[in-house]
Amino acid sequence: MVLLTLISFLFTAILYTAWKRYIKSGPVYKNRTSFAGKTVIITGGSSGLGKECAIALAKCDARVIIASRNINKGKNAMIEIRAITGSENIHFMKLDLSELDNVREFVDNFNKQESRLDILINCAGIISSERSKDGKRGLMFTCNVLGPFLLTNLLLPVLRKTGKISPVRIINVASDAYLVKDIDLLRLDPCFSRGMSSLSVLGHYAATKLMIIYINAELNRVLSGDSAVTTYALHPGTVESNLGENFVQNNRILRLLRYLVMKLLARSPFYCSQTVLYCCSEPGIEKYSGGYFSELRQTRLFPHAEKIGIGRKLWEELERMLQNG
Template identity: 35%
Template sequence: MSLGSIILTCLGALLLLFVLYILFARYYFNGGFYRRYCDHITTTLHGKTAIITGGNAGIGKETAIDFARRGARVIIGCRNPKKATEAIKVIQRRSGSSNVVYIPLELSDQDSVREFAETILKQESRIDYLINNAGIGKSTKGHRTKEGYNMVFAVNHFGHFLLTMLLMDRLKESAPSRIVNVSSINHTLVKEGDLYFTPKDAEGRIYPGLREYDRSKLANVLFTKELARQLEGSGVTTYSLHPGAIRTSIIDTIKETTQMSLPMYWFIIVFFWLMGSDERAGAQTTIYCALEESITHLSGCYFDNCRVAKGNKLADDDGLAKKLWDVSCQATGL
C-alpha cells in the first residue's frame, strides 16, 4: 500500500470517528435521535391560564405559542418591556390568538417577584399552568443580588421558588393544575458535597455553596421532588425536565457576562449548531409535562425527550431536598 493510500485511509477513519462522535454527542445531549413532538396531544386550553417566565424568547416563546394556539390565556413574565412587546406580536401572529399579555418580572429581585405575583392574583381568577422556564447561564464574576445571593442561583432557583409559593393557593384553587420547572442535564454534573448550605464563608458571601448554573439546575429538580411530596392529594402536580441542547440566546448571555474570547464564543456557537436542536424542539418536553394526561401519577419526576429519565442520584436525597426547601424559605422570607 502506498503512502498516499495510507494517508487517505487514516483520514477516512478519522472522518468516520468524527461523524460517530457527532452522532453520539447529539444522542447524549438531546435525549436520543428522535426528538418527540407533542402534535399528538389534542388538548385544547380555552378558559385556561398559563404563566410562562421567560416567555419572550427561546423555548419559553415556543411554549407560549403552543399554549396560545390551543386557546389558553398566556401571561409572559420577563424583565425587558421592549423584547416582551416584540415577542407578544410574534406569539399572536404565529398562534392566531390575541389573548397574550406581558407583566414585568425580574427574577433576581424578590420585590419584583412579589409585585408580579400580586398583579397576577389581582387580575387572574385562575392559574392552570405555571411554567418556570426563565434562566441565565452565567453572571459577571462576583455579581450578586441586592439580598447578597449568587445571581445565577437567585434567578434560576430562588426567584422561581418564591413565585411558585406566592401563587400556590391560586394553583390549588384551580386544580387540576401543573407546575413545570425547566432544569438541565447539567444538574447531573453536580457531585456529592458540591451543594451545601453554609450561611456565610470567611469572605462574608451568603450561601457560597448555592451558586452557578449546574447547582441551580439540581435545585430545580430537588425543588420539584419536595414540592410533589408536599402537594400530594392537592390536585396540583409538578415536573422537572431537560429540554435538550438548544440553540437559544442563553449563549449570548454567557458571552456578555464573562471574559470569553471570540474564538471560544464561535467554538460554542459551532458546537450548538452541530449538537443542538431548534427552539421548537426544545419546547416539546415542557409542553408534554404540562399537557400529557397519562403522567399525573408521575408528579415529582424528571423528564427528558418526553419521557421519565434518570437524573443525578443526589436528586433522590430527600434530606437534601428538605434542606434546600428550608434554606429557600429563609432566603425568600417565607
C-alpha cells in the same frame, strides 16, 4: 480508489443523517389538548424555549401570560405570537426574578387581574457571575432558584383554587447539566468576584439545575395532600439560544466552545419545547408527579439527585433566605 471514495461518502452520509435525526432533532409531541379557558404563565416567555412554548400553547387556545423582565422584548414577543397564532389571548406582565420585591408585585398584580392559573412553567434561566441589584446575592442563583421558588410558593393559593375546578400542573425546566455538580447546602450562593474562574461559575449553574430538581420533588411532597396540583421537572435538551452569550464574551476559549455546542449539539427551541408540552398535556402522568422527564418520557435520576432529606433541607434554607430578606 472509486470504491474507497464511495464508502467514505456513504459513511459521511450516515453520520450526517444520524446527527440531524438524533442530535439536532428529537421526538415531536403529537397529542395537543385544547387549553381553551385555561391560563398559563411562562417565565422567560419572550424568547427561546419560553417563546416557543407560548406559541404552541397559544395555538391550543390557552390564555398565555408572558412573564419577562425586559418590557420591550416582552411586548414585542406578545405582538409576534399574536400574529403567528391568530390569538389575541396573549398577554405580557413584567417579572424580574432577580428582584424579589418585583416577584411579589407580579403575583399581586396577577391575582388582581386573573381568577385562575392552570399551568405555571418556570422556564427562565441565566448564566452569570454578577450579583443582584441589591448586592445581596448572586444574580444567577436568584434568577434560577430563589426567584422561581418564591414565585411558585406565592402562586400556590391560586393554583390550589384552580385545582378544585380542573387539574393543575407546575413545570420546572431543569437540565441534564445537574449531572456534573452536587449541592453544597452550606454554600448555595457563592459570592462571585472577578477572581472566580469561569469553570466555577459554570459548575454553579449546573448546581442550580440540580436544586431545581430537588425543589420539584420536595414541592410534590408539599402538595401530596392535593392530587389536583402536580409538578414535573424536565430536561428540554440543549437549546439554541443566547444563554451564556454575555458570560463568555470576554473569554475566547469559552466563546469558541459555546459556538461549537450551539452549532453541533443544540436543538432549535421547537424540538426543545416538546417535553415541556408533553408535561403540560400528557394524560395519566399525574402518577409521576415530582419526577424528571426528558425526550417525552420519565427519566431515572442519578443517585446524587435523589439523596434522602436534601430536598427538605434545601427548601428550609430557601425559606430562611426569604425571611431574612
